[in-house]
Amino acid sequence: MKYDSKTGRLVKAERLTADVYDFILDCPELAAKARPGQFAQIRLPGHTLRRPISICGIDRERGTLRFVFQIRGRGTAELAEFRQGQELEILAPLGNGFPVDPDKRTLLVGGGIGVPPLLGCAAELKENAVAVLGFRSESAVILEQDFKAAGAKTLVATDDGSYGFHGLVTALAEREEFEMMFACGPSPMLKAAAKLAERRNVPCFLSLEERMACGIGACLGCAVRLRYAQTDCKFPFGELDTKKGARTTPKLPDGQKLSNGQFVTKETLPPDGWYYGHVCKDGPVFDSRRVVL
Amino acid sequence: MADLRVMVAGVEFQNPLIAASGTFGFGREYSEFYPLSVLGGISCKGITIKERPGNPPPRVTETPGGMLNAVGLQNPGVDHFIEHDLPWLSKQGTKIIANVAGNAPEDYCQTVEKLNDAPVDMIELNISCPNVRQGGVQFGTTCEGVYGITSEVRKHCKKPLMVKLSPNVTDISEMAVAAESAGADAVSLINTLTGMRIDIHTRRPILHNNTGGMSGPALLPIALRMVWQTYQKVKIPIVGLGGISTAEDAVEMLLAGAAALQIGTVLFTDPYAPVKITEGLAQYMDKNGVKSLSELTGGVKPW
Numbered sequence: 001m002k003y004d005s006k007t008g009r010l011v012k013a014e015r016l017t018a019d020v021y022d023f024i025l026d027c028p029e030l031a032a033k034a035r036p037g038q039f040a041q042i043r044l045p046g047h048t049l050r051r052p053i054s055i056c057g058i059d060r061e062r063g064t065l066r067f068v069f070q071i072r073g074r075g076t077a078e079l080a081e082f083r084q085g086q087e088l089e090i091l092a093p094l095g096n097g098f099p100v101d102p103d104k105r106t107l108l109v110g111g112g113i114g115v116p117p118l119l120g121c122a123a124e125l126k127e128n129a130v131a132v133l134g135f136r137s138e139s140a141v142i143l144e145q146d147f148k149a150a151g152a153k154t155l156v157a158t159d160d161g162s163y164g165f166h167g168l169v170t171a172l173a174e175r176e177e178f179e180m181m182f183a184c185g186p187s188p189m190l191k192a193a194a195k196l197a198e199r200r201n202v203p204c205f206l207s208l209e210e211r212m213a214c215g216i217g218a219c220l221g222c223a224v225r226l227r228y229a230q231t232d233c234k235f236p237f238g239e240l241d242t243k244k245g246a247r248t249t250p251k252l253p254d255g256q257k258l259s260n261g262q263f264v265t266k267e268t269l270p271p272d273g274w275y276y277g278h279v280c281k282d283g284p285v286f287d288s289r290r291v292v293l
Numbered sequence: 294m295a296d297l298r299v300m301v302a303g304v305e306f307q308n309p310l311i312a313a314s315g316t317f318g319f320g321r322e323y324s325e326f327y328p329l330s331v332l333g334g335i336s337c338k339g340i341t342i343k344e345r346p347g348n349p350p351p352r353v354t355e356t357p358g359g360m361l362n363a364v365g366l367q368n369p370g371v372d373h374f375i376e377h378d379l380p381w382l383s384k385q386g387t388k389i390i391a392n393v394a395g396n397a398p399e400d401y402c403q404t405v406e407k408l409n410d411a412p413v414d415m416i417e418l419n420i421s422c423p424n425v426r427q428g429g430v431q432f433g434t435t436c437e438g439v440y441g442i443t444s445e446v447r448k449h450c451k452k453p454l455m456v457k458l459s460p461n462v463t464d465i466s467e468m469a470v471a472a473e474s475a476g477a478d479a480v481s482l483i484n485t486l487t488g489m490r491i492d493i494h495t496r497r498p499i500l501h502n503n504t505g506g507m508s509g510p511a512l513l514p515i516a517l518r519m520v521w522q523t524y525q526k527v528k529i530p531i532v533g534l535g536g537i538s539t540a541e542d543a544v545e546m547l548l549a550g551a552a553a554l555q556i557g558t559v560l561f562t563d564p565y566a567p568v569k570i571t572e573g574l575a576q577y578m579d580k581n582g583v584k585s586l587s588e589l590t591g592g593v594k595p596w
Contacts (some may be wrong), residue, residue: 002325048509049355211351213561218318220367221353276347
């Protein structure tokens with residue numbers, strides 16, 4: 001069976017900033033399977049829907065998964081109340097992770113609470129990682145030391161200039177040389193990051209979020225607009241995917257039914273060639289050229 | 294182990310738990326948790342004559358005791374379902390119910406005809422989807438509408454026909470009577486209640502569709518009341534759904550008048566719910582000397 005929902009004990013539960021928390025959960029079986037960029041559905045007592053939280057760190061030796069999350073609403077506020085020693089039930093690892101290639105110099109572009117899912121990539125890339133991390137202000141900066149400890153060249157930008165570079169994280173990124181880009185953060189940041197990657201002719205993978213229910217692709221709740229692959233594009237979608245990384249994209253249908261079960265045929269294809277895929281199953285990590293941002 | 298088998302419209306289910314339409318896709322995802330034979334049956338994601346892209350996101354949000362959804366009947370169309378999904382699904386050792394939705398009576402009839410020779414055990418007529426402008430609910434909210442569409446589809450349908458009823462009506466039992474008199478073999482109730490949430494910072498509804506269908510534990514008492522009222526009006530079997538999360542909820546629904554049950558939203562809280570509810574039902578039967586679940590159907594003793 002591919003999926004399992006398991007109960008684990010919190011070996012660490014700390015507050016990092018005013019509204020960001022750092023949890024480490026003991027769950028060896030799930031940690032053994034997890035990849036950077038995948039996520040977990042965390043069950044909260046008294047709530048109907050689980051909370052999808054990205055995996056920030058994977059420690060296979062200790063058998064733990066790390067989650068760094070922000071209070072967004074009532075559910076995450078209740079999650080933040082959990083303490084070391086308490087148990088959480090999680091369904092993980094879910095979705096497709098980043099196609100990490102340790103031999104490629106990879107730029108990690110993170111904005112705010114989009115930073116945590118990139119840390120697992122830095123851990124695998126070591127000196128080949130360049131992390132550019134953006135925050136509102138000094139008080140919101142998280143995980144800088146963790147990226148440095150992983151071996152990444154780590155640069156921080158703040159919107160108000162209270163710490164590091166004063167400006168956008170994508171402006172910092174412009175100065176760097178890289179062969180691959182992974183990004184997670186607010187939509188304007190993702191758009192700018194994807195544009196930079198396009199100008200440099202470098203493959204770019206984005207981690208997205210959307211309101212979610214089942215987390216496995218059954219309920220079709222977390223819709224995202226995805227483009228069909230064009231046969232003439234320079235990097236055909238999926239070419240760079242590693243075995244456990246981001247998925248391939250179906251070729252533009254020629255009126256045939258798609259073998260992968262995707263839902264739109266040419267007959268009903270919107271003029272700009274997109275269909276609704278789902279963040280939980282098709283993502284959360286997508287080739288940037290595949291997503292309609 | 295207790296005998297959990299139930300009969301609905303001539304179809305024998307190995308246990309009374311059927312996965313509710315829209316929560317279970319075409320079964321593949323949950324088959325990665327357990328063999329689908331743990332379920333009595335599966336009601337597939339609503340199928341239409343042609344594929345539908347679905348609504349823009351956000352499509353789901355949590356509510357106290359439940360959730361709202363406005364997926365908008367995203368589905369690959371009946372031909373794709375028959376060709377790509379059904380061959381696998383029909384071999385999983387559980388009964389298959391095809392949930393059929395549409396815009397116009399012709400759509401329903403054509404879809405049902407395509408399914409006549411397919412390996413499905415039952416048709417569930419979806420005239421209660423609240424999330425698309427023409428998703429069938431226009432047929433589901435008046436007795437004339439229910440009678441009209443049911444009798445029309447009945448003429449084209451060779452399979453046992455179950456009509457899924459909307460709770461967004463004045464008296465759901467009247468809708469059930471209309472379905473019964475039009476030739477339905479069973480009714481399933483309740484579909485979702487139309488609801489809404491608003492983001493107070495952006496002042497926009499959370500769902501892109503503005504409104505959505507509410508489901509989850511908060512619905513259970515409403516569903517029980519509606520099943521109970523309907524049980525007193527019709528002779529055809531009732532498949533009860535709406536907020537069932539535990540074996541105790543399941544027993545209540547049977548006592549209110551259900552012959553079988555559907556579970557949906559609880560799967561998002563706990564994917565293993567079908568296994569746990571089945572075990573709990575068996576324990577209840579053993580403890581209370583219940584030989585067949587049909588003894589429980591409608592067994593509530595009103596004051």
